[in-house]
Amino acid sequence: MDLQINSKSHVPVHVQLGQQIKHLILAGNFEVGSRLPSIRAMAGFLRINRNTVARVFTELEREGFVESRRGSGVYVLAPPVDAVEMKRDVLDRVMDLAAAQGVPVEELAYALLARAGTEPPEKSNILFVECTREELDQFSDELEQQLPVVVERVLLEDLAQRVSAGEDLPWRLAVTTFFHVHEVQELMEPLGVETVALLAEANLESLRRLTELPAGTAVGVVGWGRTCMENLSRSLEGAGLDHLDFIQAYVDEDPEEAVRVLQNVRAVVCASITARRLRELGIPEDLEIIEEDRTLDIGGVEMLGRMLRQPQPSTA
Numbered sequence: 001m002d003l004q005i006n007s008k009s010h011v012p013v014h015v016q017l018g019q020q021i022k023h024l025i026l027a028g029n030f031e032v033g034s035r036l037p038s039i040r041a042m043a044g045f046l047r048i049n050r051n052t053v054a055r056v057f058t059e060l061e062r063e064g065f066v067e068s069r070r071g072s073g074v075y076v077l078a079p080p081v082d083a084v085e086m087k088r089d090v091l092d093r094v095m096d097l098a099a100a101q102g103v104p105v106e107e108l109a110y111a112l113l114a115r116a117g118t119e120p121p122e123k124s125n126i127l128f129v130e131c132t133r134e135e136l137d138q139f140s141d142e143l144e145q146q147l148p149v150v151v152e153r154v155l156l157e158d159l160a161q162r163v164s165a166g167e168d169l170p171w172r173l174a175v176t177t178f179f180h181v182h183e184v185q186e187l188m189e190p191l192g193v194e195t196v197a198l199l200a201e202a203n204l205e206s207l208r209r210l211t212e213l214p215a216g217t218a219v220g221v222v223g224w225g226r227t228c229m230e231n232l233s234r235s236l237e238g239a240g241l242d243h244l245d246f247i248q249a250y251v252d253e254d255p256e257e258a259v260r261v262l263q264n265v266r267a268v269v270c271a272s273i274t275a276r277r278l279r280e281l282g283i284p285e286d287l288e289i290i291e292e293d294r295t296l297d298i299g300g301v302e303m304l305g306r307m308l309r310q311p312q313p314s315t316a
């Protein structure tokens with residue numbers, strides 16, 4: 001369950017956020033009676049202005065989706081409209097946006113029909129590089145679901161051997177996350193393959209659960225390796241969770257020490273692969289595990305799509 005803001009979209013940020021929260025409420029991802037993250041936490045997490053979040057919460061309350069309780073927070077109410085009305089609302093907003101940009105509704109409709117009727121583009125071969133098998137497969141699957149691409153999946157530790165095979169490289173682009181872009185670029189640039197870095201974002205469900213923990217709670221931030229640990233920590237930095245006491249641990253370096261560290265925390269934030277490993281190591285049964293699996297930023301995926309749609313330079 002994710003909230004994602006595309007800062008390059010023509011759709012205003014408050015509209016993007018409001019529509020996504022409504023969808024999550026209607027889909028049951030936000031249960032009736034549950035508390036939304038605070039304005040500060042959500043703004044920090046999404047890297048947007050706090051006033052924008054406050055505006056969205058006010059609009060949602062006026063429309064009957066949430067209720068603000070003084071000194072307590074914002075809570076989800078039973079949805080006031082059904083899915084059909086929600087679709088109508090989305091269409092109204094698209095029509096309003098088209099009108100604001102001076103695009104006649106008929107022209108917009110014809111453009112959408114024409115775009116839908118065009119031949120689908122051929123799939124491009126790209127390379128994706130990541131440090132763990134789980135994230136490598138997850139991010140590659142996301143790209144293949146959203147773009148016309150065929151992804152070859154290579155672990156960072158295997159990349160040097162893969163590109164030294166002496167064969168022609170079939171990839172249009174090499175893609176990785178920002179945490180590994182320099183390592184990948186160093187190997188791919190001499191081979192004439194451009195490297196593209198995408199942002200991997202934390203999910204909202206973990207943020208919501210963390211914001212609900214009492215002030216002063218000790219929380220373990222656990223990574224399978226040092227790189228994973230740093231990635232996860234950076235994903236949480238902007239969320240303003242300074243009411244919690246974060247303690248870092250690395251499973252692969254010293255599993256027994258990691259388990260000892262976790263004896264002194266109330267909750268753990270980690271990826272699914274790490275959560276499975278921790279259970280195998282025998283962590284306390286009452287320890288709350290918040291599984292944090294990142295997803296690719298939608299704006300970055302759209303940028304990659306635009307790059308792939310550009311004509312390929314001639315090699316003649």
